[in-house]
Amino acid sequence: MSRAKRPVNADRARVRDWAGVRMIVVAAAFGLCWLALWGRAFQVQVLMGDELAAKALRQHQAVEMASGERGRILDRNGTVLAKSVVCRSVYARPLEVENADRAAASLAKALGGSKAGYRTRLLSREHFVWLRRQVGDREAAAVADLKEPGIHLVDEYRRLYPGGHLAGQLLGFVGLDGVGLEGLERSFQSRLVGLRTSFTVGRDASGRHLYLDGEDAGRDVAGTDLALTLDAEIQCMAERALEKAVSGWGGQWGGLMVLDVASGDVLAWAQYPFFNPNIYGRYAPETWRNRLAMDALEPGSTMKPFLVAAALQDGVVRPGDVFHCEQGEFTVADKTIRDTHDYGDLTVAEIVKYSSNIGASKIAEKLGAERYHAALSKLGFGRKVGLPLPGEARGILRDPGRWYPVDLAAAGFGQGLSATMAQMAAAYLCLANDGVLVRPGLVAGDHGRDGRVVFDPAVARAVMAMLTDVVEADGTGTQARIKGLTVAGKTGTAQKASSKGGYGKHYAASFAGFVPADEPAFLVICMVDEPHPQHYGGVVAAPAVRETMINALAYLGRLPDPSALALAPDVGSGDMGAGDRDEAAVEALALAGALARRTRTSGNGVPDVVGLPLRRAVEMFAQSGRVPDIKGHGRVVARQEPAAGRSWPKGGVSCVVWLADIENRS
Numbered sequence: 113m114s115r116a117k118r119p120v121n122a123d124r125a126r127v128r129d130w131a132g133v134r135m136i137v138v139a140a141a142f143g144l145c146w147l148a149l150w151g152r153a154f155q156v157q158v159l160m161g162d163e164l165a166a167k168a169l170r171q172h173q174a175v176e177m178a179s180g181e182r183g184r185i186l187d188r189n190g191t192v193l194a195k196s197v198v199c200r201s202v203y204a205r206p207l208e209v210e211n212a213d214r215a216a217a218s219l220a221k222a223l224g225g226s227k228a229g230y231r232t233r234l235l236s237r238e239h240f241v242w243l244r245r246q247v248g249d250r251e252a253a254a255v256a257d258l259k260e261p262g263i264h265l266v267d268e269y270r271r272l273y274p275g276g277h278l279a280g281q282l283l284g285f286v287g288l289d290g291v292g293l294e295g296l297e298r299s300f301q302s303r304l305v306g307l308r309t310s311f312t313v314g315r316d317a318s319g320r321h322l323y324l325d326g327e328d329a330g331r332d333v334a335g336t337d338l339a340l341t342l343d344a345e346i347q348c349m350a351e352r353a354l355e356k357a358v359s360g361w362g363g364q365w366g367g368l369m370v371l372d373v374a375s376g377d378v379l380a381w382a383q384y385p386f387f388n389p390n391i392y393g394r395y396a397p398e399t400w401r402n403r404l405a406m407d408a409l410e411p412g413s414t415m416k417p418f419l420v421a422a423a424l425q426d427g428v429v430r431p432g433d434v435f436h437c438e439q440g441e442f443t444v445a446d447k448t449i450r451d452t453h454d455y456g457d458l459t460v461a462e463i464v465k466y467s468s469n470i471g472a473s474k475i476a477e478k479l480g481a482e483r484y485h486a487a488l489s490k491l492g493f494g495r496k497v498g499l500p501l502p503g504e505a506r507g508i509l510r511d512p513g514r515w516y517p518v519d520l521a522a523a524g525f526g527q528g529l530s531a532t533m534a535q536m537a538a539a540y541l542c543l544a545n546d547g548v549l550v551r552p553g554l555v556a557g558d559h560g561r562d563g564r565v566v567f568d569p570a571v572a573r574a575v576m577a578m579l580t581d582v583v584e585a586d587g588t589g590t591q592a593r594i595k596g597l598t599v600a601g602k603t604g605t606a607q608k609a610s611s612k613g614g615y616g617k618h619y620a621a622s623f624a625g626f627v628p629a630d631e632p633a634f635l636v637i638c639m640v641d642e643p644h645p646q647h648y649g650g651v652v653a654a655p656a657v658r659e660t661m662i663n664a665l666a667y668l669g670r671l672p673d674p675s676a677l678a679l680a681p682d683v684g685s686g687d688m689g690a691g692d693r694d695e696a697a698v699e700a701l702a703l704a705g706a707l708a709r710r711t712r713t714s715g716n717g718v719p720d721v722v723g724l725p726l727r728r729a730v731e732m733f734a735q736s737g738r739v740p741d742i743k744g745h746g747r748v749v750a751r752q753e754p755a756a757g758r759s760w761p762k763g764g765v766s767c768v769v770w771l772a773d774i775e776n777r778s
Contacts, residue, residue, distance in 0.1 A: 180305075180306025180333025180334045180335060181196050181269050181306045181334045181335065182196040182269055182271065182286070182290060182304050182305060182306045182334075182335045183303065183304040183305075183306070183334070183335035183336045183337045183338055184196075184337045184338070185283060185296065185297075185304070185337070185338045185340065186337060186338070186339045186340065187339075187340055187342045187343055187344045187347075188339070188340065188341055188342060188343055188377070188379075188556065189343065189344070191344040192274055193273065193274070193275060193278065193279060193283060193340070193342070193344065194271060194272070194273050194283055194297070194389075195271075195272055195274070196269035196270065196271055196272065196306070197269065197270055197272050198267050198268075198269060198270075199246045199247070199267075199268055199269070199270045200246075200247055200249070200251075200252035200265050200266070200267060200268070201242065201244065201245045201246055201247065201265070201266050201267075201268045202219075202223065202242075202243040202244045202245075202247060202251075202252075202255050202263065202264070202265055203240060203241065203242050203243055203264055203265075203266060204233065204234055204240075204241050204243055204262050204263050204264070205239060205240060205262050205264065206233070206234055206235065206236045206237065206238060206239075206241060206262065207237075207239065207262070208261050208262030209234050209260070209261060209262035209263070210261045210262070212231050212234040212235050213231060214260070215230070215234055215258075215260045215262070215263060216228075216230035216231035216234055218258045218260055219243060219255070219258075219260075219263070221254075222251060222254035222255050222257075222258060223243070223244050223247065223251055223254070223255065225244070230243065234262070243263070245268070245288050246268060246270050246288065252265055268290075269290065269306065271285065271286040271290075271297075271389075272390065273285075273388070273389045273390050275344065275348075276388050276390065277351075277386035277387055277388040278344065278347055278348060278351065279342060279347055279381055279382070280383075280386060280387035280388055280389050281294075281295060281383045281387050281399075281400060281401065281402045281403070281404075282295055282296060282342075282381045282383075282402060282404075282501075282554070283295050283296055283297060283389055284296055284297040284298050284299075284389065284400075284402075285297060285389035285392040285400075290305060290306070291305075292304065292305075294389075294392075294400050294402075294502070295389075295400075295402060295501070295502070296338065296340075296500065296501070296554070297389075298502050299500045299501055299502055300338050300500065303335065303336050303338060304335045304336065304338060305335050306333055306334050306335040338555065339555070339556040339557075340554055340555060340556065341372075341375075341377035341378050341379065341553055341554055341555065341556055342378065342379060342380065342381065342554070343379045343380070345667050345725070345727060346370055346379045346380045346660075346663075346664045346667065347379070347380040347381070347382060349380070349659075349660055349663040349664055349667070350368045350369075350370055350380035350382040350636075350660050351368075351380075351382040351384065351386070353368065353638075353656040353657075353659040353660045353663070354366050354367070354368040354382045354383075354384045354638065354656055355384050355386070356656065356659070357638065357640050357643075357652060357653060357655065357656035358384045358385075358640055358643075359384075361621075361640060361643035361644065361646060361652050362642075362643060362644050363621075363640040363641050363642055363643040363644075363652075364641045364642045365383070365384060365385060365403060365640075365641050366383070366384050366638065366639060366640040366641060366656075367382065367383050367384075367403060367404045367533050367638070367639050368380065368382040368383075368636070368637070368638040368639075368656060368657075368660065369381055369382070369404065369533060369534075369537050369635075369636070369637050369638075370634060370635070370636050370660060370664060371537055371541060371552060371634065371635045371636075371637075372633070372634065373541060373544045373545065373550075373626070373632045373633055373634060373635055374545070374550075374633075375550070375553075375559075376538075376541055376550040376551055376552045376553050376559055376561070377552075377553060377559075378537075378552055378553065378554050379634075379664070380660070381404060381554070383402070383403060383404060385399060387399050387400060402501060402502075402503070403533075404532065404533045404534055405497075405499055405501045405503070405504045405505065405532055405533075405534050406501075406503045406504065406505050406532070407505065407532065408505045408506070408507040408508060408530040408531055408532050408535075409530055409531070409532075409606065409608070409620055409639075409641075410526060410527050410528070410529065410530050410606045410607075410608070410609070410620070411526040411529075411530075411531050411536055411604055411606060411622065412525065412526040412527065412604035412605055412606025412607075412620065412622065412649070413467045413469070413472075413525055413526055413602065413603060413604040413605060413606075413649070414526060414536060414602050414603070414604035414622050414623075414624055414649070415523075415524075415525065415526035415529075415604075416463070416464055416467065416472050416524070416525060416526070416602065417464060417540075417543060417575050417578070417579060417602055418487065418488065418491060418539060418543075419472055419475055419476055419479070419484065419523075419524050420460060420463070420464055420475065420575055420578065421487070421543065421547075421566075421567050421571055421572065421575045422479060422483060422484055422486075422487035422488075422567075423460075423475050423478065423479045424460075424567075424571045424574060424575070425487065425566075425567050425568060425571050426479065426483050428475075428478050428479050428483075429460050429475060429478065429479075430460065431459065431460050431461045431574055431578070432459050432460070432461070433459060433460050434457050434458065434459050435457070435458060435459075435460070435463065435470075435471045435474045435475065436456065436457050437451060437455035437456060437457070437458050437463075437468050437470040437471050437474075438470050439454045439455070439456060440452075440453060440454035440455060440470070441470075442470040442473065444473065444517055444518050444521045445516065445517050445518040447518045447521075449469050449470050449473055449521060449522075449525075450469065450470075451468050451469050451470050452467075453466070455468050455470070455471070458471050460475065460578075461577075461578045461581065463475065464575075464578040464579070464581070464582065464587075464602070465578060465581045465582050465585060465587040465588070466587060466588060467582075467587075467588045467602075467603060469524075469525040472524040472525040473520075473521035473522070473524045473525060474524075475524060476520050476521055476523060476524030477517070477520060477521060477524075480520075481512035481513075481515040481519075481520050481523075482512050484512075484520070484523065484524075485509070485511075485512035485515075487566070488509055488529075489509065490549075490564070490566045491538070491539040491542055491549075491566055492535055492538050492539060492549070493507055493509045493529070493531055493535055493539070494506060494507055494508070494509030495507075497532070497534045497535055497538050497551070497552060498551060499534060499552065499553075499554055500554060500555060500558070501554075504532070504534070505532050507529070507530045507531040507532055507535055508529055508530040509529050510528075510529070526604065526606060527606065527607070533637060533639055534552060536622075536624065536637060537552055537624075537635060537637050538550075538551065538552050540624050540626075540635055540637065541635060542566050542567070542572070543567070543572050543575055543576060543579075544572075544576065544626055544632040544635060545561070545572075546567075546569035546572045546573065547565055547566050547567030547568055547569055547571060547572040548561060548562070548563065548564070548565055548566070549561070549562035549563070549564045549565075549566060550562060576600055576626070576629065576632070579600035579601055579602055579626070579629070580598060580599075580600040580629040580630075582600070582601055582602055582603065583599045583600060583601050583625070583629075584598055584599065584600075584629070588603040588648075588649075588650040589601045589602065589603050589623060589625070589649075589650050589654050590650070590654075591650055591651065591654040591655050591658065592623065592625050592650075592654040592655070592657055592658045592661075593658070594627065594658060594661060594662060596671075596672040597627060597628050597665075597671075597672060598627075598628050598629040598630060599625055599626065599627050599628070599629055599658070599661070600625065600626040600627075600629035600632070601623055601624055601625030601626065601654065601657065602623070602624050602625075603622070603623050603648065603649035603650040603653070603654060604620075604621070604622035604623065604624075604639075604649045604653075605619055605620075605621055605622075605647060605648050605649050606619060606620045606622070607619055608620060608642070618642045618647075619642065619643070619647035620639055620640070620641050620642070621639070621640045621643050621646075621647050621648060621649040621651070621652035621653050622637070622638065622639040622640070622649045622653050623637070623638055623649045623650065623653035623654040623656075623657050624636075624637040624638075624657075625637070625654070625657045625658070625661065627661045627665070633670070634661065634664065634665075636657045636660050636661055636664075637657070638653040638654075638656045638657050638660075639653060640652050640653055640656075666725075667725060667728070717756070717757045717758055717759060717760070718752075718754050718755070718756055718757065718758050718759070718760060718767065719732045719733070719756060720752075720756030720757070721733070721749045721752055721756075721769060722749050722750065722751065722752055722756070723748055723749065724748060724749050725748055725749075726742070726748070726749065726769075726771060729749045729752075729769055733767060738760070738767055740752075740766070740767040740768060740769045741766045741767070741768045741769070742768075742769055742771065743768060743769070743770050743771070744770045744771040744772060745771055745772075746771040746772040748771065748772065749769045749770070749771060750770050750771060750772035751769070751770040752767070752768070752769045752770070753767065753768045753769075754767065
């Protein structure tokens with residue numbers, strides 16, 4: 113029995129031995145697998161951890177740049193003078209670029225330019241480099257189609273000036289980096305600028321960006337709008353009149369300002385030659401220059417009203433006091449002072465009316481340097497007006513202790529000192545506001561009446577009466593007359609200093625005018641540098657002031673009744689005969705008549721817009737919820753359909769207005 117059992121036990125032992133081997137093999141296999149897995153895990157997490165984490169971050173996250181929109185610049189009526197428009201720019205992150213040669217070749221094909229130049233930038237060790245700023249839509253689409261790693265597009269804002277050269281030097285311009293480089297753009301950089309920021313967003317498996325928590329829209333990075341006191345329409349009128357004066361008389365440059373007398377608001381700030389900030393790189397830097405605030409010139413006879421006001425204020429003279437004007441030639445300390453005419457005895461009022469240099473020098477001598485200097489200082493000469501403009505000049509007003517007799521005499525008629533047009537405007541505002549200082553302002557709500565009294569109201573009104581005689585009583589400013597209105601003003605013809613010393617043969621012609629004279633609403637001041645062959649302010653600058661006044665009053669609906677215009681006498685001075693056709697007066701009559709008809713038109717019918725400027729006509733239609741079709745070319749409405757007073761057309765029928773230039777209207 114025992115022998116029979118031995119083989120069975122042996123077989124069982126052999127089976128147990130193989131089972132153990134299999135267990136060892138399986139355990140070893142599992143051990144090797146776990147060892148491999150742990151090794152791989154060690155490799156991935158420890159040895160390659162940083163590299164793989166960076167790759168995962170690039171795959172699932174993206175860095176985007178956001179540039180806030182720069183604030184707009186608006187006129188007093190909300191018209192946009194400067195705004196920003198979206199454009200695309202191309203940049204690279206060189207550390208993400210996989211093949212610089214291939215990317216550079218692709219960029220050269222899509223954007224143009226040098227392959228070598230792109231390659232140099234792509235091989236940079238910088239984290240960020242610009243490749244091309246503010247590209248067109250077609251170029252941006254071509255770059256997007258490249259799908260090159262490390263090459264990106266970003267939205268930026270490009271500055272646009274819808275009015276072209278309208279107030280160009282005043283507005284200034286913005287560079288590629290969104291920094292204001294000149295004018296108001298520079299002065300209000302911190303207010304207007306939109307912020308530039310970068311932020312991280314997630315990406316899905318298809319590479320689409322996932323914005324969480326409003327990341328794409330919740331960032332307040334836009335700049336703040338800037339509202340000016342300018343009126344774009346009056347600015348356009350001023351520039352047109354100034355261009356005519358400067359180009360017509362061969363001047364080097366010119367400036368013209370329109371101000372609201374009561375508030376000091378600058379309604380127009382015109383300068384010629386024009387400057388278009390949309391293409392600032394095409395202009396020489398001197399054309400960018402805002403001369404009305406930065407250039408101080410000798411004002412000439414436009415200073416005489418302030419001399420007379422100071423003398424009246426201190427009781428040195430009275431309007432009827434008589435001074436002998438030496439028949440047109442007078443010597444002070446071996447220097448000869450001359451008048452344009454051989455005047456004899458003139459009253460103080462007549463010295464202003466006829467602009468006698470000799471009479472002014474004698475008043476200045478009687479007033480004295482100390483008192484005259486004190487009055488000019490109170491008016492703001494010798495210091496900045498305080499306008500928010502870069503580079504505003506102080507002008508020159510020397511200490512009175514350094515004035516010799518000839519200096520005092522010359523200062524009486526505006527020589528030997530200098531002032532900017534902005535300073536002259538501020539001083540004339542004081543006269544028009546009964547002797548109270550009013551600070552001119554360009555930004556809405558950022559200025560107002562200074563409150564300081566320079567002259568007594570009676571003194572200021574007496575001088576204003578003299579300025580009225582300059583225009584209305586056959587003085588030197590008769591070419592500023594407007595039919596049916598009373599205008600006050602003062603001419604200036606300043607001989608310019610020579611680079612070789614003394615005075616040369618060139619002049620600056622100027623005129624400052626108020627309308628209406630009895631209760632001034634507007635001040636218009638114009639200066640033309642080096643006009644020829646004529647150089648007198650009453651001939652060169654006064655007509656530009658007059659034209660601006662007429663157009664501005666017509667635009668604002670402040671012209672008198674048309675019958676008064678029609679019955680008013682013709683202007684018979686200068687080169688204009690009494691029977692000559694006065695185009696500006698005809699235009700004023702037409703516009704005033706249109707405005708008068710407007711008031712007689714029924715509020716329920718079609719308004720009468722014939723004779724009105726296009727903008728006014730469109731505004732009137734818009735008030736009734738209509739937008740007219742506009743046909744033809746010109747400045748004013750010559751014909752309309754339906755006619756004024758008729759019922760509004762029904763069934764979607766359009767209203768039509770035809771335009772024409774004023775001289776072509778029937």
